[in-house]
Amino acid sequence: MIINLKHGADKLLFGMKQKDVEALYGKADKQFNDDDGNVICLYNRQKWSLTFYEDEDFRLGYIICSHPEATILERKIIGRNIGEVKADLPFKSWDKDDIDITENHFNESNWLILQTEYNEVTRIELGAIINDKDEFDWKFK
Template identity: 85%
Template sequence: MIINLKNGADKLLFGMKQKDVEALYGKADKQYNDEDGNVICLYNKQKLSLTFYQDEDFRLGYIICSNPETTILDKKIIGKNIEETKAALPFKSWTKEDFDTTENHFNESNWLILQSEYNDIIRVEIGAIINDKDEFDWKF
């Protein structure tokens, strides 16, 4: 599962509609709405959670991935040490936030979160980029 920073993951592009994703992966294994009315689709085989934003005409705006084959810039990252991985990536600006047993390491310029537990990366979260006009920079 290749993370395409600022664009999406694998064949997914930010801005796709649910029907576009279903054409690639089929129906989601589970679907629900969050408290904001967004549609969340879970794909078990790919280990993906996809968020379609209600206030953006249900466009794909957020991807969470825990697929063990996940790569960023040709580097596998799931299960890898968080500090070594951050040092190996070309982005140097990270904000860290603690949540009980997990930590989020956020790089704003790529809207990238590496979530770690016990110092190892357990999931990757990426969001659609917001441009200078305070609008989403849709790729689809």
Template identity: 70%
Template sequence: MIINLKNGIDKLFFGMKQKDVEQLYGHPNKNFKDEEGNEIYLYYDKKLRLTFYADEEFKLGYIISSNAENTILDQKIIGRNVEEVKSRLPFKTWEIEDFDSTENHFNESNWLILQSEYNEIIHVEVGAIIKDNDEFDWKFK
């Protein structure tokens, strides 16, 4: 699954509504609301967690995936050494947060998180970009 930085992943684009996603992938295996009232869809076969923001008319704004076929700029990432992957990506600014056995490697300009455990990437998170005027840059119109 190709991760289209700043845009989405696979056929998904930030700004899609639930009905748009369901037309592509069908009904989710599981859905629920988080503590902020956002709608969460889980697609087991694609290893996707999709967040539709309640305060943005339930538009797709955040994606988490552990799909082994995930690629960023033609580079597979899941199961790979996080430092090796980062060294091959063209962006060099990373913030690192340590959570016991896992680390989040965050690149703000692409709203990209590579989560690693034992130095291997276990999942990737991508979010819709916020423009200068504090509004989301929705890619799906």
């Protein structure tokens, strides 16, 4: 499963509506609304959590993936040591945030978070990019 930085994951593109995603992958295994009114769809087989932003006409704006075959730039990510993963990727700017037993390693230029537990990457979070006009750069038109 390929993570396409700044664009989406697999066949998903940022900016898709829920109906577009369902046409490709079927109905979500679980769906709920968060406190902000966003729609969150869970896909068990793909190990995805997809967020459709309420204030952006319910466009896909955030993907969380924990699929063991997820790759970024042809490099497997999940289950690997965070130091090795960051050394493999060409991004040198990372911010780190400790949250209880997890750590978030954030690369702002790609809106990418690698979440770890015990120094091992457990999930990838990818958000739609915001352009110079302070608007989302939707890839799906």
